[in-house]
Amino acid sequence: MIHTKLMRGAFLALAMLGVASIAGPGIPLVGVATVQAQEQLVGSVLFEGNRRFSDAQLLDMVNVSSSGIFSQQRLASDIESIRQAYDREGYLSVGVTSRVESIADGRVRVVFVVNEGNRAGIAAINFTGNNAISSGNIKGALLTKETGILSWLFKDDGYDEQKLAVDRERVRLYYANRGYPDAQVTSVGEYDAARNAYFINFTINEGQKYEFADVGIETSIAGLNTDALRGAVKTGEGRRYSVSDLQSTIEDMSYEATTQGYSFADVRARLDRDVANGTFKVTYLVDEGPRVYVERVNITGNTKTRDFVIRRELEFAEGDPFNRALVVRGRSNIDDLGFFSAVNVTTAAGSAPDKVVINVAVVEKSTGEYGATAGYSTVDGILGEISLTERNFLGRGQYVRAAIGASQAGRTFDFSFTEPRFMGLKVSAGLDAYHRITEETTSSFYGSQATGGQLRLGIPLTSDLSSTVFAGGEYKVIADNKDNPAHQSSLVVDGQEFTKAFIGYSLTWNGVDDLKKPTTGLYATFTQQYIGWDHNLLKSEARARYFVPVIEDSGIVASLKGQAGVINDMSGNGVHAVEAFNPGTQLIRGFEGRGLGPRLQSGEYLGATMYAGVSAELNFPLPAVPESYGLSGAIWADAAWVDGLPRIGTGTATLSNVDPGSQDVPWRTSIGASLIWDSPFGPLRGDFAHVLNKSTSDRTQVFQLSLQTLL
Incomplete structure (x- = not known):
C-alpha cells in the first residue's frame, strides 16, 4: 500500500511536469489534454460527477475561475485542492481529472471530472496502554467515530489527520481530568484498501495517578475575604487530580474576588508534587493584577444575531476593568447560547499601555428547526x-416553539415563547399556551377539551439553584359518551365545565456533572401551587435523583430516585378527580398508565391525592457493542405507594363504591431491565418489567417504550 502523503507529493510533481491528474489509492493516473496556448483565457468552469459537494462549493476551491488566465500549474493545484477536500470527507478512492475545451473568442472551458468512488469509513478504533480507563469511555471523548448504523446521517466516521490531532489532545485532557497529569497519547491510522476503511490505533502511556492533598489560599490584597473564596474550591483534599477543576476554581475565585470589589484580582495555582504519595498540594495565590481597562469590544461574524445578545453574556463593557477570568467566563456563556458553531475570543493592545481591546469572533449556525416525527408509546399508542x-428569534436570543401533536389518546396544540433576559436582567420570562383534546378510551371513562396558559419568570438564585414563579389558568369541558351507559363516568357529567386559576413556584437544584449523561451529583425539584376558582387546593410535589459512579471511569453509574406528591384540600369539599394525581409509569414501571391506585367497581380510574415512590437503577455500557451505536443497558427496582380518594360527583368516594381489589396492598414493587438508545431524536428506552407486588385490580404491562428523563 502506498502512503497517502507520498502519493500526494508524487502526483503534485507529475502535475508540475504537465500531467494534471490526481487519483486516490489504487486509482491509475489518467492523462489530461494540454492546451498549446499558454495565455488563453478561461471562459467557464464546469463540474461533472460531483455529489458530495455542490458546484458552488467546488468553485470556491479552485483558482481557474471565469475570465482568469489558464495555466497547467494552476489546473494541477486546483485538482489537488478538490481531491484533498474529498479526502477530508473520507473519499479516499476519489479520482479527479480535467478536460479543457476550446470555445469562441479563443477562450477555453475547463471541466473537472470527479469520480467520487466509495466513501472510506472507520472500521475500528483501538487502544493500547489504557489500563485505568475503558476503551468505551475514551471513545466517547473522540470526535472521530467508528462506522455504525447512523454514520450515513452524521458523517462522523471520516478519517481526517487534523481531527485525529484534536482527538489526541482530547484523550490527553480526558486523562488529565481523571487523575493522570502526565498521560501521553500517540495515534496512527492504517488504510485497508480491501475494506475501503481505516483502522485507528491509539497508544497511551497513562503515567502515575494523583490526588489533591492540602488546599491553601494566600493573598496580598488587604481586606479580601478568603473564607468566601473557599466556596469556589473544587480541588478538595482526597479528590482526584483534574485540570478542569483547577481552572474552574481559578475562574470562580477570580469572579468571587470581583464581586467583593477587587476587579483586578489575579488568581494563580501553585502545585507542589509529592511523587511518593501521588498527591499535589495546591496553594491558590490571589494578588493584585495589572490595572488594565477594556477600551473596546469588537464583535464579528454575527450576521443574524444582534450585538447586544453577545455583549450581555460578557458581564463587562467598555471602560470596565479587564479581568481574564471574566473573559473566559464570557466566552463560555456565549458558547452555551447554542447559536454558534465556533466562538473565539482574543485580546489586542489598546491605544495606551493600560488599555486592551477584546475581539469576539463567532461563526453562526442554524437555530431554526422544523420537522414531523412519528412514534409509538405503550401509554399513548x-x-x-x-x-x-x-432558538434565536429575530436574532434577539428569544425562544419560540409551535407544535401540533396527535395520538390515539387525543390531540394537542402548543405554543411557547421565552425571553432569556427580561428587561435586561438575568431573569427569563415566558408564555405558554395550549389547547388539548383528550379522547375517551378504555382506561379513561371520559374525554375533555382544555384550553389554558401561563406566564412564568425564571430566577437564578445561586450557581446550582434556580427558581421559577408561574401563574395561569385553564378552562376545561368534559365530554362523556352518552351512547354507552356502561362506560359513562361517575366522576363527571357530559358538558360539565371546570375553570381554574393557579399560581405557584418551583425550585430546581442542578448539582450533576452533565445534564445529558449524569454520572455524579444530585438533581432535585420541588413544586408547589395553589389552585383556585372552581377548586381550593394546595398541590405539592418533590422529586430528586442522586448519581454516583460505581467503578470510576467504567461507565457504570448507580442512581437512587425518590418522589412524592400530596394535594391538600383547603375547602373541606374534597379533591375533585379532574385535579387528582394519575401516577403510572413515571412512578413505577411494570404498570399501565392509570394502572394502579383507587378504582371504582365499574372499572373507572379515580386517581389519588397522595403518592410516593423510590427507584434504584444501575446503568452500564453494553459489552462488545460499539460506542457509536449509542446503546446502553440498565437494571432497576421500583417501589410505590398510592393513597387518598378524590371526590365523586358532589361526594367523596367511600369504600362502598371503590373496588377493594384496587386498594388491597399499600405498596407496589417491580424489578426489571432496560435497553437505552441515545437516538438522534432523544434518549429512548425500552423497559422490561416483572411485577413483584400489586393490588388485585391493578393493570400491568411487561414492556413499555418511552423517552428517558432525568427525573
Whole structure:
C-alpha cells in the first residue's frame, strides 16, 4: 500500500511536469489534454460527477475561475485542492481529472471530472496502554467515530489527520481530568484498501495517578475575604487530580474576588508534587493584577444575531476593568447560547499601555428547526407531532416553539415563547399556551377539551439553584359518551365545565456533572401551587435523583430516585378527580398508565391525592457493542405507594363504591431491565418489567417504550 502523503507529493510533481491528474489509492493516473496556448483565457468552469459537494462549493476551491488566465500549474493545484477536500470527507478512492475545451473568442472551458468512488469509513478504533480507563469511555471523548448504523446521517466516521490531532489532545485532557497529569497519547491510522476503511490505533502511556492533598489560599490584597473564596474550591483534599477543576476554581475565585470589589484580582495555582504519595498540594495565590481597562469590544461574524445578545453574556463593557477570568467566563456563556458553531475570543493592545481591546469572533449556525416525527408509546399508542422551533428569534436570543401533536389518546396544540433576559436582567420570562383534546378510551371513562396558559419568570438564585414563579389558568369541558351507559363516568357529567386559576413556584437544584449523561451529583425539584376558582387546593410535589459512579471511569453509574406528591384540600369539599394525581409509569414501571391506585367497581380510574415512590437503577455500557451505536443497558427496582380518594360527583368516594381489589396492598414493587438508545431524536428506552407486588385490580404491562428523563 502506498502512503497517502507520498502519493500526494508524487502526483503534485507529475502535475508540475504537465500531467494534471490526481487519483486516490489504487486509482491509475489518467492523462489530461494540454492546451498549446499558454495565455488563453478561461471562459467557464464546469463540474461533472460531483455529489458530495455542490458546484458552488467546488468553485470556491479552485483558482481557474471565469475570465482568469489558464495555466497547467494552476489546473494541477486546483485538482489537488478538490481531491484533498474529498479526502477530508473520507473519499479516499476519489479520482479527479480535467478536460479543457476550446470555445469562441479563443477562450477555453475547463471541466473537472470527479469520480467520487466509495466513501472510506472507520472500521475500528483501538487502544493500547489504557489500563485505568475503558476503551468505551475514551471513545466517547473522540470526535472521530467508528462506522455504525447512523454514520450515513452524521458523517462522523471520516478519517481526517487534523481531527485525529484534536482527538489526541482530547484523550490527553480526558486523562488529565481523571487523575493522570502526565498521560501521553500517540495515534496512527492504517488504510485497508480491501475494506475501503481505516483502522485507528491509539497508544497511551497513562503515567502515575494523583490526588489533591492540602488546599491553601494566600493573598496580598488587604481586606479580601478568603473564607468566601473557599466556596469556589473544587480541588478538595482526597479528590482526584483534574485540570478542569483547577481552572474552574481559578475562574470562580477570580469572579468571587470581583464581586467583593477587587476587579483586578489575579488568581494563580501553585502545585507542589509529592511523587511518593501521588498527591499535589495546591496553594491558590490571589494578588493584585495589572490595572488594565477594556477600551473596546469588537464583535464579528454575527450576521443574524444582534450585538447586544453577545455583549450581555460578557458581564463587562467598555471602560470596565479587564479581568481574564471574566473573559473566559464570557466566552463560555456565549458558547452555551447554542447559536454558534465556533466562538473565539482574543485580546489586542489598546491605544495606551493600560488599555486592551477584546475581539469576539463567532461563526453562526442554524437555530431554526422544523420537522414531523412519528412514534409509538405503550401509554399513548401511535403518536406524531409537527413542530416549528426557533432558538434565536429575530436574532434577539428569544425562544419560540409551535407544535401540533396527535395520538390515539387525543390531540394537542402548543405554543411557547421565552425571553432569556427580561428587561435586561438575568431573569427569563415566558408564555405558554395550549389547547388539548383528550379522547375517551378504555382506561379513561371520559374525554375533555382544555384550553389554558401561563406566564412564568425564571430566577437564578445561586450557581446550582434556580427558581421559577408561574401563574395561569385553564378552562376545561368534559365530554362523556352518552351512547354507552356502561362506560359513562361517575366522576363527571357530559358538558360539565371546570375553570381554574393557579399560581405557584418551583425550585430546581442542578448539582450533576452533565445534564445529558449524569454520572455524579444530585438533581432535585420541588413544586408547589395553589389552585383556585372552581377548586381550593394546595398541590405539592418533590422529586430528586442522586448519581454516583460505581467503578470510576467504567461507565457504570448507580442512581437512587425518590418522589412524592400530596394535594391538600383547603375547602373541606374534597379533591375533585379532574385535579387528582394519575401516577403510572413515571412512578413505577411494570404498570399501565392509570394502572394502579383507587378504582371504582365499574372499572373507572379515580386517581389519588397522595403518592410516593423510590427507584434504584444501575446503568452500564453494553459489552462488545460499539460506542457509536449509542446503546446502553440498565437494571432497576421500583417501589410505590398510592393513597387518598378524590371526590365523586358532589361526594367523596367511600369504600362502598371503590373496588377493594384496587386498594388491597399499600405498596407496589417491580424489578426489571432496560435497553437505552441515545437516538438522534432523544434518549429512548425500552423497559422490561416483572411485577413483584400489586393490588388485585391493578393493570400491568411487561414492556413499555418511552423517552428517558432525568427525573
